[in-house]
Amino acid sequence: KQEVTQIPAALSVPEGENLVLNCSFTDSAIYNLQWFRQDPGKGLTSLLLIQSSQREQTSGRLNASLDKSSGRSTLYIAASQPGDSATYLCAVKGNTPLVFGKGTRLSVIA
């Protein structure tokens, strides 16, 4: 059974710092991995999707990498801003619909 773990559970950084969020999964037989952002009381906003054949994806200040063989992904956020404060979730799709981690709650302090 696929299990997804996100470390750290919570993170607080000063504005302007670069940061890395980690995601690991137990079954490397995946089709893709997706990173989401969730603001309090809101739904999920898709940030990046990495297909199993890809190593990384970039969107603006965000860069996500995937190492399928080791079961790991990282989300790199450059020059963090207070508006980046949210919970970040990673999810993997294998032969079942998306399996999510519990998320990393990020606070960027001005």
Added chain:
Amino acid sequence: GAGVSQTPSNKVTEKGKYVELRCDPISGHTALYWYRQSLGQGPEFLIYFQGTGAADDSGLPNDRFFAVRPEGSVSTLKIQRTERGDSAVYLCASSLMSASDYNEQFFGPGTRLTVL
């Protein structure tokens, strides 16, 4: 175009009552998914539709939960004899197709269900 919409945004009910939660997917998306998210947890899969049929309902916790998508667009999640443990945010997502590698899922804002 419009994203995934869900109604109601909030639902408060009493233990033992019946509730229906509605999801309107993005137009043209053939795959539709229901998830449940408890406080401090990631979403957990409930059921997924490809067109009108439930392709995978393995995540439904018990037979009090049922979902339909009669015309391959709007879906309704139905919960009978609600229990306090059913309190959660119910999220709906849709994707263009499910079999492809590239099946980015787009989520609605969710329905927050509270069972008193």
